[in-house]
Amino acid sequence: MDASKTFKKSRTTIYEALKNGELSRDHDGLIDLSELLRVYGNPMGVQSSTRTEQVQKDVHVHVQSEVETVLKDQISLLKNQLDLANQREKSLMQHIEDLTHRIEFKGTLEQSKKEDIEKINQSIDSNIATDPRSETAARSLTSPSAPEVVENKRIPVPEHVEPEPPKRGFLSRFFLPNG
Template sequence: MNTTKFSVMDASKAFKKSRTTIYEAIKNGELSRDNDGLIDLSELIRVYGNPTGVHSSTRTEHVQKDVQVHVQSEVEIVLKEQISLLKNQLDLANQREKSLMQHIEDLTHRIEFKGSLEATKGDEAPPNSGIVKEPHSKKVEPRTEQLSEKPKRYPIPEQVESEPEQRGFWSRFFKPYG
């Protein structure tokens, strides 16, 4: 494998950096030299990017294109998975909305039914009650056992204060109150 290596002077010319900058990068550990004292092209590209004096070969361009195509295909796969997930979430949200709308409709019918029962019981609903009378297609008879039952009352016991504990002769002297 033939790798391109640069001396500090050649690297400074190719990457348009001063020799001092390159020596400082080596001293700080940003760049590393090989045993022969030369700097590998890959190290220089890693730190300073593509050089202005060195042109990439056609092989490098093909590799870059292959990598770019591979990355694009991976991105497409991820995006398709995300679209599928979002479609599932949308379907679930639509089902929840439909279920909740049905529940609201059922509750509205119950309220109207209860209002019509009260209106027939008291001849007419009060004007500000918000009850709308509508003709009933079904006749539903109310449960009589629920309407005739009165709520049970439970007696509340009176608060009884407990008497203080009887204390012996010696506990009066040696145990504090509390």
């Protein structure tokens, strides 16, 4: 058995380990190297091969480079998302500023309209005493949205109106002929 030479254990020790359950056999009845390494550790005087170390280093470097690539991609994606968010914020701030200016302009416009209406009312009030027609003009200027109400003093009457028949009582409706 090569295991006894490699691990410098007697065959009896190995068989006892199998019997006690410390070691186990494969389905083909042989002892796997990983089982021997698990129980006895690295063989005496045998170091791990440089080939194994090189493969492990290559795998480590390959995995590290893949991780770096993935992280760089994620950083790039996050930077793009941040740029888009900053653009959206800038656009929304500009929109808010535009709306604020509109509201301020509307307020000053309404204020100037009120001042104009007050001036017109003052000039109308000063003219009412001298001109009787100005009162209707003042009403139309102060409330331009309300329609002007004109009183019509003449009521037209149709030329031919049929007279109403005289009213009849309850019993006369049944006993007297239609008139």
